[in-house]
Amino acid sequence: MASDVFELSASGQAHPRYAGMSIEEIEKSIRQDFTYFNWRTPAEKVRVFRQPLPISGDIFAPGRQRMVTSYDLTEEQFRAIAGTEPSLPSARPEEGEEEGEKTLRVHKKSERSAKLVAAFKASLNSYACVVCHFDFEKAYGALGAQFIECHHTKPISEMTPGDKTKISDLCAVCSNCHRMLHRSNPILAPGALRKLMRGASR
Incomplete structure (x- = not known):
């Protein structure tokens, strides 16, 4: 570790090249060495x-x-x-990773109202994504009928006790767009994501 080399250098036990270097400079030098001497x-x-x-x-x-x-x-x-x-x-065998271990996680979660989401979906005239217009039923048939995700335009994580969410605070988005909306901080507005998509398709 850079800190070890730094201490050894201070006591004169490291290579002279590290003499007078800061920990940051030593770390940078070590990283460069590892990149250069990356034998395959x-x-x-x-x-x-x-x-x-x-x-x-x-x-x-x-x-x-x-x-x-x-x-x-x-x-x-x-x-x-x-x-x-x-x-x-000559063909190298494919490597794998062991998965499936059961773990117990305890964490805080901002609860969403299942009743509100159900009421929102019941109010929809179309189940197409408001950003990209993807329609699950058109793509997957009966399997995708009435399937859409509910996006909170006001993040639940920013709500304080007593705040209420109205149906007008929700919008219908596909899974991909939902992930993209939440990928930036602060989250994107559906209209902003739609503009990004239009720009990317040019």
């Missing part, structure tokens, strides 16, 4: 052995990326390293 190994150069290969802990010289210790290899291991008998297909 092509998949076809990787070798997999049937049994683990015992490698001595002192195979690298301290502070240098250079092998200084030799060790015994079988002929099969040597040939695999030399590339005469590749033991790994």
Whole structure:
């Protein structure tokens, strides 16, 4: 870490290049080094052995990326390293991440009125998005019938106790537009998002 290098430099135990540098300068230098020395190994150069290969802990010289210790290899291991008998297909296997762990979260949530949302949707003559005019029923048939999201033009998070939301404070938006409205801070007005879309399509 930059803070470690800074302390070592102050006591004269780090490389002279860091002498007199601030922590910010040291961090910037380290980041540049990592970018420059970002070694990549092509998949076809990787070798997999049937049994683990015992490698001595002192195979690298301290502070240098250079092998200084030799060790015994079988002929099969040597040939695999030399590339005469590749033991790994050129196509790299797809990696995955484990998901699905159950967690319990406790957090504050601004409650929305299900009754108000239901009344708002019942008042609609059209279920098309007021921003992009996407209609779920036209796109998905019966599955999308009467499906639309309800957007609060006045964010609930900004409301104080006693404030009330009226149906006129709500508007019908598709899922995509709803996410885009909330992506900026402060949130965009539907008309502003519609103008952005028109500009992007030119």
